[in-house]
Amino acid sequence: MTGVRRRMPRQADVARLAGVSQATVSAVINGRAREAGIPEQTVRRVEDAVRRLGYVANAAARSLKGKGNRLIGVHSFESMFPIDQLDFYHEFLIGIEQQAVADGYDLVLFASTESADGRRHIYRDGANRLALADGSVLIGVEHNASDLARLAGEGYPFVHIGRRTVPDAEISWVSADYATATAGIVGRLAALGHRRIGYVTSTERVDVHMDKESGYRAGCAAAGLPELMYVVDTAQVTDPWLDAVLATGVTALLLEGAEIATLVAALLDARGLTVPGDLSAAVLVNLPAVGAPRWSSLRIPRNEMGRMAVKLLIDLLADPGATPARHVLLPCEQLDELTIAPPKA
Amino acid sequence: MTGVRRRMPRQADVARLAGVSQATVSAVINGRAREAGIPEQTVRRVEDAVRRLGYVANAAARSLKGKGNRLIGVHSFESMFPIDQLDFYHEFLIGIEQQAVADGYDLVLFASTESADGRRHIYRDGANRLALADGSVLIGVEHNASDLARLAGEGYPFVHIGRRTVPDAEISWVSADYATATAGIVGRLAALGHRRIGYVTSTERVDVHMDKESGYRAGCAAAGLPELMYVVDTAQVTDPWLDAVLATGVTALLLEGAEIATLVAALLDARGLTVPGDLSAAVLVNLPAVGAPRWSSLRIPRNEMGRMAVKLLIDLLADPGATPARHVLLPCEQLDELTIAPPKA
DNA sequence: TCCGATTGCTGATACGAATCAGGAGAACGT
DNA sequence: ACGTTCTCCTGATTCGTATCAGCAATCGGA
Structure with missing residues (x-):
């Protein structure tokens, strides 16, 4: 790192330099200039000031204001990158990442909730870590029905990879058929x-x-x-x-x-x-x-399942009101006929 | 999901439920209870309310206030889970995840910044996406010297996996020797x-x-x-x-x-x-x-490199003032002598 | 000349958490 | 009885951005 971390310029600084108000700067930066009826002249002055100061929007402030932060959580009940089952989670992740990229979301891998025994929990200190993300994709062989039920009860949006039924809770999932x-x-x-x-x-x-x-x-x-x-x-x-x-x-x-x-x-x-x-x-x-x-x-179409889980989740996020759980079954091919033949005569 | 998705609880909600002020909730949550002279009684009431509501700190707000959010970013200049080089990023990620778990950090995979040509940029719409995380680990075969220089210039804390020298910028890295x-x-x-x-x-x-x-x-x-x-x-x-x-x-x-x-x-x-x-x-x-x-x-000790990058980054984060760039070289073994023999006589 | 519309902005406020100055009330000392 | 100290809190303010209501000035029409 070169410099001391000097204070980053903000919209107010840009505004001062351009001789306009902070609100105008915001409008210009968000491409709402036309819409807000700001003439080309002023837009250029603002853009110039932005350039001169090297202004960069503060992500935190931006997402504090906006509704979500375009973050999708990924939580597994076991370590996500186990050495011995290299392709198990990996393929799901490929699909998840692909779809996230396509929709402009970033991924949060929730790893911090691992307890001493290596198991992972959604709740830590009684708090739902996942809430940090707009919604989450859960993957897990292990069951943790109580965590799932609680999560569903809170109305937190999530999609489970693999069909899961939990008493007293409707869970959205994606599964192989x-x-x-x-x-x-x-x-x-x-x-x-x-x-x-x-x-x-x-x-x-x-x-x-x-x-x-x-x-x-x-x-x-x-x-x-x-x-x-x-x-x-x-x-x-x-x-x-x-x-x-x-x-x-x-x-x-x-x-x-x-x-x-x-x-x-x-x-x-x-x-x-x-x-x-x-x-x-x-x-x-x-x-x-x-x-x-x-x-x-x-x-098992793991890649597709990962993709679909993210798609479904984004659907869920877009839907404002109460949503019934959604379920998707993806076709699951039979690989080959190595050990299948007509019966012995 | 069962319930309607209600607004995420905030400290004000917790405060109301616990019968205290938002400031008190903040103090309890940040472990400043003793210091602020809040009795055990009240702490428990607050903690109870936190649990009952499933309150989780809003990452954006927290980092807006200049606090970290225990999020480490991982950014690569190419797709992180490429199908054809399964083990390349994977091993780094294993190491990164292990160390992050050990230190109680979650991982943010910055995927959203992919442009149409499949390359990934740190800046999108002029904004530094990474800023959402406390610091980031960057991996990349491709160079993007200007992004790196800009990032370093802003004083954003990051560690590059692989030695990188960029004109006019001091970059911290971890590399194989x-x-x-x-x-x-x-x-x-x-x-x-x-x-x-x-x-x-x-x-x-x-x-x-x-x-x-x-x-x-x-x-x-x-x-x-x-x-x-x-x-x-x-x-x-x-x-x-x-x-x-x-x-x-x-x-x-x-x-x-x-x-x-x-x-x-x-x-x-x-x-x-x-x-x-x-x-x-x-x-x-x-x-x-x-x-x-x-x-x-x-x-190449990829796992160790991933681990070390996270360690280094956490060090960097702990260090408040201006920090000179740090560099770590990890020993790199020769695998075997399959194609090495004494010269022909 | 006056009314209404349009242009080109600005001020105020909200988002959620952290922090700090301060304050009410109890306890204690004299 | 009055000042002082402590305990346990609270109100107000801040971070940087987005948004919305609204306002001054200009313009067009009658």
């Missing part, structure tokens, strides 16, 4: 000739799981197939369990997540069964692009 | 027996390049070797050029960046020369962890 995607996979398997398609899901029945479940049911119904659901936690995925599953005559399995998939793969491998030779399978999450075993799985 | 790293590689090559070590650098002589050059010179001087510099732009990296280079009897080459390295590799390959069998080589940048050809190269 898991239901349709899951139904689509069931349909695809049915078209290939599968008649008994199983669905292995997790015991934590969070919103995402419920979406997939309803998609599975819809898919089975549409294809006239029986529902064969297996609700397990990872500790239960053992040989006897697999025996029981296979005994039901399934020729294809939908698997909830990477962990279950890995376990099932190991068990199948141990008894010499191949995928998709002996059994078709698809994993209902977005597996990382690189990484050991490849599966038929889903592509 | 390219000079020492380069000298180290020269030394290592000399120790392996190389007597003629060439240095291929780019015609854009920006600060980073100058650092490496001085390291190269220092390394040569220390080892008593001649300086063999080749300043080229990529269009010049052709067969005749390589002939000329090899004619000088070099047994090892330092290469400025990935692009030059790729071109040189292709030319060497075409004439059946191997690296490091026939020629040792090292690339003086941080090559991506994954990607086709592996080279001996540098590891």
Whole structure:
């Protein structure tokens, strides 16, 4: 830094130099000169003074006056830049940033609310940090239903990435359309000739799981197939369990997540069964692009979700009165058919 | 959202609820309660009201009054989350976020200043957007010397990631110590027996390049070797050029960046020369962890640089008066010796 | 010549928080 | 009983900008 931080010139200084009032300077600077009926002459005098003094508008004062400060908050319930899941938040952020740029908003990453255990809270000292921004996009795998409910109750505008239902609160969200995607996979398997398609899901029945479940049911119904659901936690995925599953005559399995998939793969491998030779399978999450075993799985449109969340939020901000919660489902592609094939004859 | 979006509560609202004056609320909130002789009783009443209303200080008003708002800006001259260079900004951001969390600051990503051509400016409509944050960390490959000089001239506190010299302005920065790293590689090559070590650098002589050059010179001087510099732009990296280079009897080459390295590799390959069998080589940048050809190269401590930039900035903020610019060089490791070997006998 | 409209501004005020001078009331000393 | 000190606050003002009501001067028309 070169100089001492000398007092910045303000509109009053410009006004004095140009021989007009501060209000006139404001009008000229904000391009309201015509509208305010200020002649070219005066405009030039003011612009000249601005240049001579190197006047720069004070952002704080400006946003204090104006309604918002064109700041969109981004809050996650975990560290935003985790080293081990590089692409998880990253892709959402790309989308969020793109849309923010497009609409002329800046982003505030709320990081300061991390407690000793690494979890992040919206409220600190009982105060809502997010309120600093005009509105916020929340991302989080973890639930923090009470924070969410409170936030919604306060009427603070926010959009959640990922469907979230919280008792006593209507929350706006953007989500991937898991239901349709899951139904689509069931349909695809049915078209290939599968008649008994199983669905292995997790015991934590969070919103995402419920979406997939309803998609599975819809898919089975549409294809006239029986529902064969297996609700397990990872500790239960053992040989006897697999025996029981296979005994039901399934020729294809939908698997909830990477962990279950890995376990099932190991068990199948141990008894010499191949995928998709002996059994078709698809994993209902977005597996990382690189990484050991490849599966038929889903592509979650993270970038689009980020973009849409910001769009939705800006909509919400523009809407002055009370707004019902809004929801957007984005199509979720099936990635490929690596581990899907017609049933064994 | 459930409720109508009511006006954000202000200190006056808190005051009314707590049955005190706005001034008292301000004192309590700023921890000046003792000092102002406000009894525990009243403090608790105020804190209670704050909590009940979900009051949060208005950042604009606060910074208008000359107080900080615990916001650190991050500004890059290009898009912060570019798809093609996933790890470039990302690692800096990890470091920046970590340090910000540690010191209880939030981050503002200044994205809104993107012009149609995708470049980002600090000034928009003549106003310094960054002024919203207490200080900023700037990252950028691109130069925008005039913006930087202006910012420095205004006395706005910022730290640049990457060494930047700008005429007529003293800029604080954090940089990788390219000079020492380069000298180290020269030394290592000399120790392996190389007597003629060439240095291929780019015609854009920006600060980073100058650092490496001085390291190269220092390394040569220390080892008593001649300086063999080749300043080229990529269009010049052709067969005749390589002939000329090899004619000088070099047994090892330092290469400025990935692009030059790729071109040189292709030319060497075409004439059946191997690296490091026939020629040792090292690339003086941080090559991506994954990607086709592996080279001996540098590891730039991006995480640490991000952390240090924030630390430095917070120091700067704490220092009230005029501060001379501060500079930090972080050690920059040589990654490995993949393409370095003793000279051919 | 007087009325109304238009031009070209200005003064006052609000935004929300911080700060400072000061003041009411209680407690204490003499 | 009266001055002094303390405790616990409050009112008024400030930061720099935006906005709005309004005003003086000029002009056009009848």
